[in-house]
Every structure is written in C-alpha cells, then in structure tokens.
C-alpha cells in the first residue's frame with residue numbers, strides 16, 4: 378500500500394551543478410520524510426490492534442473472574458447502550474446503541490489517524506529514477522499511504538467479526554451472529570479507506586508527478602505488479618460490498634451470496650497480497666482466520682458424524698394453518714451432539730437437498746437427561762422459499778431424512794447470572810424454541826425467582842407445535858412458571874368456532890396455560906411482569922430472554938433499556954437474521 382514512486386535513483390535531468398545539488402537535497406529530504414512517515418503508518422496500523430486486544434482481554438478477564446456481575450453501573454450502561462439507535466421498529470434498521478458506539482470509535486480512530494501526524498504543504502522536486510525527468514512529490518502521498526495501511530489493518534478485523542468460531546464472541550460473550558453489524562460496517566470502512574488511497578494516489582500521480590502523455594505514470598506503470606494487484610483487490614472489494622447490500626442479497630439468494638462472499642474475499646486477499654507484499658502480515662492474518670474458521674467447521678461436522686456413526690436421522694412433522702404457513706417440527710435422532718446449552722443453534726445440512734448448504738436452527742429442547750434421555754434434538758422450522766421449502770417436499774415423500782449436523786453455536790441463553798434472576802421469556806412464532814430450551818434446561822434446578830413465558834402466535838392451532846411440551850413444563854414447575862399465549866390473528870369468537878372442532882387436539886386448552894386475544898405489545902407485557910416481581914422473593918433482578926421475528930427484537934431491546942435504571946433488567950436476544 379505504501380508506494381515510493383521514483384524516490385530513489387541517481388540519474389538527473391537537470392543541467393546545472395547548482396540545480397543538481399538542490400535536486401539531491403530535495404531527494405534526500407523526501408527520502409528521510411518518507412522513511413519516518415512509513416514508521417508512523419505502521420505504528421498507527423498497530424495501535425488500533427493494541428486497543429482491540431486490550432478491550433478483548435479486559436472483557437475476557439471480567440468474564441473469567443465473573444467481576445462484570447459486580448459492576449455497579451451495569452444497569453445504567455444497559456439503559457444507555459441497549460436502546461435502539463434509530464427510533465423505528467423495522468428490524469433491518471434495528472441496531473443497539475452499543476454497536477453503533479463501537480463502530481463510531483473505530484471510524485473516529487481511522488478518521489483522525491488518516492490525517493494526523495503528517496507534515497502538510499511540503500513539495501520535493503527531483504528527477505525520476507524511471508525516465509530521469511523531474512517530478513514533484515507532495516505530502517498528499519503520505520495521507521494516501523496512511524489510508525492504505527489503515528485499510529490493511531482493518532482486513533483481519535472484518536474476518537474476525539465474520540467467523541462462526543469467533544474469538545471476539547469467545548472473549549466478550551457477545552453471540553457471533555450479533556457481530557454481523559460490525560462485520561459489515563468495518564468492511565465498509567475498509568472500502569472507503571481503500572478508495573481514499575486510490576483517489577489520493579491518482580491525484581498525486583496525475584497532478585504532481587510529471588510528465589504527461591506517453592511518459593505519464595499511468596502509461597508506464599499500469600502493467601506493474603502493485604498496480605495489477607491493487608486493481609484486482611479493488612474490483613473484488615467493490616463486488617463484496619455491492620453484492621452484500623440487502624436488496625442484491627435477496628435478489629441473488631442467500632446461498633449464492635454466501636458462497637460468492639467467501640470466494641470473493643479470498644480473491645480480494647490475494648489481490649492485496651500481490652499489491653503490497655511488505656504488509657503481508659495483515660493479509661496473512663485475514664487468510665488464517667478464514668481458513669481456521671472453515672477448518673473448524675468441517676472438522677467439527679466430521680467429528681459429530683463419526684461420533685453418531687453417520688446415522689443421524691430427521692423425523693419431520695408438518696403443521697399447516699389457515700394462513701397457509703407451514704411449520705415443520707424436526708426431531709433428530711442418533712446425532713453425535715451429546716450436549717448443548719439452551720438457546721444455542723446448530724447448522725443442519727440435508728444431503729437429499731444439497732451437500733453444500735447448511736442452515737442455522739435453534740434447538741428447542743435441552744440436553745438435560747431427565748427431560749431428554751435419548752439426546753434427541755428438536756426444532757421448529759418455518760417453511761420459506763429455499764431449503765426449507767424443499768425440506769417440506771422431501772418430508773412428504775419420506776418419513777425420515779438423513780441429516781448432517783454442525784454445532785452447537787452461540788453463547789447460550791442461561792449463564793448463572795441469568796438463572797439467578799426472575800426470568801421473563803418472550804417468543805414470537807418459531808422463536809418459541811429459544812424460550813422452551815431455556816425453561817427445559819432449568820428443570821430440576823433451584824431457581825430463586827419466578828418465570829413468565831409469553832408466546833405470540835397467529836392462531837391458536839399453532840400451539841400444536843409444542844402442546845405436550847408446554848403442558849409438561851407447566852406441570853413440572855407449578856406456580857413458579859406462568860405461561861400466557863397471545864393469539865394475534867383470531868378473535869375469541871373465531872377461535873371458539875374452531876374450538877368446537879374437537880378432533881383437533883391442539884385446540885383443547887393446555888392445563889396451566891392462559892390464552893388471550895389482546896393486542897398487548899411485548900413491551901407492555903414486559904412492564905407488567907416487572908411490576909409483579911416481588912423483590913422479597915429471592916432477587917429483584919430480572920432477565921428477559923426473547924426471540925421472535927420482525928419488530929420484536931427492537932421492541933424488546935427498547936423496553937428493556939427503558940426499564941433499566943429503576944430495575945436491573947438484563948436482556949438476551951436471538952434474532953433469526
């Protein structure tokens with residue numbers, strides 16, 4: 378990235394002895410400045426990594442020593458940082474202030490050190506080593522090189538934030554999929570820095586370096602290695618940024634996006650390496666993270682298949698409702714995964730559909746032996762247009778399907794800190810998996826508080842996905858667990874007319890479960906639960922575990938942020954995006 382266009386060489390095009398001395402003095406001054414600036418570029422590219430390592434290290438030590446539980450301002454910081462940045466409930470715009478703050482710090486660092494510590498306004502005139510003609514170098518090229526170095530140093534961060542086996546997640550406890558926002562935006566910062574590098578160098582070559590015409594730098598340089606590498610890297614970087622825009626991703630399909638993203642990233646990295654091998658360490662780090670992540674995924678999947686002797690089978694049941702929405706309940710038997718934590722997800726690959734596609738689904742039960750002696754994994758999966766659609770068709774043809782499983786992934790919903798609080802679970806549609814696995818995992822444990830599960834479904838018939846499980850849990854927990862089902866697309870009248878259809882067992886009321894047809898938003902439900910919590914009963918702290926589609930995520934985060942301060946409320950969310 379850092380170029381030295383004709384900074385050395387002995388040929389001189391000047392005729393007089395005096396001007397030769399001036400040229401040489403300029404050349405020496407330029408060489409010295411170039412060397413000192415080069416050191417600074419390297420220093421600023423590294424400092425950001427020292428800061429990142431410090432933050433990750435501090436996060437890791439806090440988690441290891443459990444000291445974060447004692448931080449007195451935790452509730453206040455949740456009030457500040459959990460709230461959505463934009464006042465809307467559209468999940469596409471849904472991003473917590475904490476993430477935006479982290480991004481702001483990263484952008485601010487890059488902005489400041491793109492321009493800082495560079496001596497502006499100097500010009501050096503000396504003969505080019507290529508054609509002996511006089512050229513003028515200005516300090517614009519130092520800003521250009523600085524952006525190049527900062528862009529290179531951002532590359533490993535982009536890959537680090539995208540990995541499924543994620544070091545940042547491991548150190549901080551933030552789920553790897555929640556880091557996707559930062560992955561995308563750090564990528565965009567690298568994109569902007571790269572374009573600044575290109576534009577500033579183009580201006581330097583075009584305006585300040587002479588001559589023009591057939592001897593111009595563009596004509597003489599474009600076949601050189603650094604130019605070709607830089608050109609290729611820019612093309613692939615533009616491709617990566619453009620094809621990951623939401624509307625392009627929807628248009629090309631998720632699977633095409635994913636494979637092209639990995640392939641395009643690899644070509645981008647190769648282009649960068651060819652462009653500037655001197656700064657290879659950043660690129661090598663990016664390649665290492667990409668390969669390590671894919672190796673870890675593949676070997677884990679192989680290990681699981683070997684442990685399960687390759688005999689994992691999925692039994693799929695299909696539920697359809699009046700809205701023509703199909704949901705599958707998938708039970709996987711003989712799978713090599715022996716234990717998982719509530720709220721974790723796995724990647725399922727059905728070879729009968731494709732050996733090259735694995736999709737994430739949240740496990741709906743727990744590996745708690747009293748609950749699940751056979752170690753089966755249960756999922757509820759909503760039919761969409763790709764693999765899930767094909768799966769529905771395959772399930773209609775065959776009772777069991779061969780499946781490959783990779784996982785579990787995610788940090789889990791129930792840290793000891795969460796299970797030591799009153800727990801409010803909010804689920805929308807298939808998001809019930811997240812809540813059910815948490816409640817199942819808590820069976821047999823001594824929990825200090827109460828639990829309230831609010832499940833939003835469109836129709837009462839949807840409760841059939843988990844009718845028996847809800848009844849069992851309600852029976853096991855007794856008064857400690859209250860379950861409310863909120864039906865959003867039926868009125869009591871329409872529901873009671875369908876309830877007369879006694880052949881449908883899902884419509885008979887589940888014992889211990891209350892049904893409501895209210896339009897209470899989940900924010901109201903959260904506030905109502907908080908007002909009923911009795912601080913004399915074990916603890917006054919509340920944990921909210923939520924998972925659901927669309928606007929549920931932003932609504933819950935905002936509500937929890939607002940409640941914090943007066944009550945200590947911690948939130949664990951799973952988004953299916």
Ligand SMILES: Cc1cc2nc3c(=O)[nH]c(=O)nc-3n(C[C@H](O)[C@H](O)[C@H](O)COP(=O)(O)OP(=O)(O)OC[C@H]3O[C@@H](n4cnc5c(N)ncnc54)[C@H](O)[C@@H]3O)c2cc1C
Nearest residue numbers: 631736737738739757758759761762763764765766807953
């Ligand atoms: C952590 C996590 C847990 C999830 N748990 C569940 C669950 O328990 N039940 C459930 O019904 N759904 C769950 N989902 C969503 C589920 O993964 C997608 O609905 C499914 O992959 C869609 O497959 P498709 O080919 O039919 O989708 P398409 O109709 O092709 O695409 C629909 C949308 O699904 C998403 N998607 C598609 N493929 C993938 C993929 N490989 N990885 C991630 N997202 C993808 C994209 O946003 C896409 O726009 C979860 C998603 C995540 C990220």
